[in-house]
Amino acid sequence: MADIRSLHDAVRDLVHDGDTVALEGFTHLIPFAAAHEIIRQGVTGLTLARMTPDVVHDQLIGAGAARKLVFSWGGNPGVGSLHRFRDAVENGWPHPLELDEHSHAGMANRYVAGASKLPFAVLRGYRGSGIPGRTDTVATVTCPFTGEQLAAVAALNPDVTVVHAQQADRHGNVQFWGLTGVQKEAVLAAGRVLVTVEEIVEGALEPRPGSVVLPGWVIDAVALVPGGAHPSYAAGYSVRDNDFYQRWDAVSRDRDTFLRWLDENVWNVRNVREGS
């Protein structure tokens, strides 16, 4: 059974320097508040895994938390480049950032293999692409039944996976719905799991169409963080703050402007709700 904890305490106990940390959310339910807590606690040397690193990873990378990024598409969706990500990759600021780069199909299957506790997954992928030449986590296997050459991708098993969900109950069972992305696989692939939620309901979770329900016994900690996905959103609770994503372009373009933003919006913000 998952413990209901403060975000501060959950991050302190579950996320350590040098960990591989998956903060997932395919354009929905992105765990921004948890990422900010990771920055505030000064965790460093992380290998960050995410199919679609976007603004939250720009913040983590710019803040110096990351050593490596495992990903398949890095950008500010519909807006443009991630300037902090590019500055780290191109100029090594604030630290050099090692990349392990995939396609979406490959990354999704790496989590599937991780959740299945298999060493790798197979797909028809990467054919003719230069990507396998830049990573040691793609290889070729021969189908034992047909002889077809297929791509193999190494399992991705994060030390910690962090996701945001709409609801939990008092036992730490979690439910999320809408675009559910790759979170189920990322959670079941991980050694430790932290879920931030919009709401903790009294009694049993009310089943929602198309929802994913994760039993509390696969989760280490649940933290109540209403609005914890902002500027991303939680369907049924909030809407995506598209203006923020558009404004981020100017904030992130310049190192000093970014650092001021980080001071005002992350470093100097105490987790008021939890009183930590």
Next chain:
Amino acid sequence: MSGTDGAARCGRDELMEVNAARALAGARNCFVGIGLPSTAANLARRTVNPDLVLVYESGTIGSRPTRLPLSIGDGELADTADAVVSVPEMFNYWLQGGRIDVGFLGAAQLDRFANINTTVVDRGPDRPEGRLPGAGGAPEIAANCGAVLIVLRHTRRNLVPALDFVTTVGHGAGPGDRAALGMRGAGPTAVITDLGVLRPDPDTAELVLSALHPGVTTEQAREATGWDLRVAPDLTVTQAPTDAELSALRALKAAGGRAS
């Protein structure tokens, strides 16, 4: 109304967007990239193909957004969909399963065989590689859809003699390469730009200029192409956008989350 008059009433981007939408006539479903492909696919549903099933890699099948989404994760895509599936299911069962007719992609760099680079650009010997967003879904979209459409602005920076990196294979190095790689679909069948339409030569798979938008010259298209662009013997001029197409496009953009 003559074609030139029609072109005068609209911008080059609108010519590109209207013709990209037209390329979806007759398709049952389309795997839609964000940006220009999404504009085209949503316009197609309002013009040439009202029943087109829009599939977004965020997991939505059959979305009917009332406005252009800013991202593939906008809530309206899920709220209006026939089905919402997980990302592994989308890529494994729907895309790899061969259930998608048309994949619609953008590109940062495109070569004469419609191969795509969205990973890194070479900025010269003394500078680090310029970083692009990466592959996303494109390598497997291009491999597994029945056909691929590509939309991008026609400049020498975009249409290059040699890619700095091959992210996604279109036709490889020529005819037969897709089959040799075990790629199932037909690959890129049209590249729609703001100057015209390029299509692969049936014999060589090399992209050739097959249509110009009204008011654009062959020399303009050749000048804006980084390789020696050949011209199809039966070069045509695209039909000028109709009032209905332009008003649908402008209404879509006015209600949309995107500036372009």
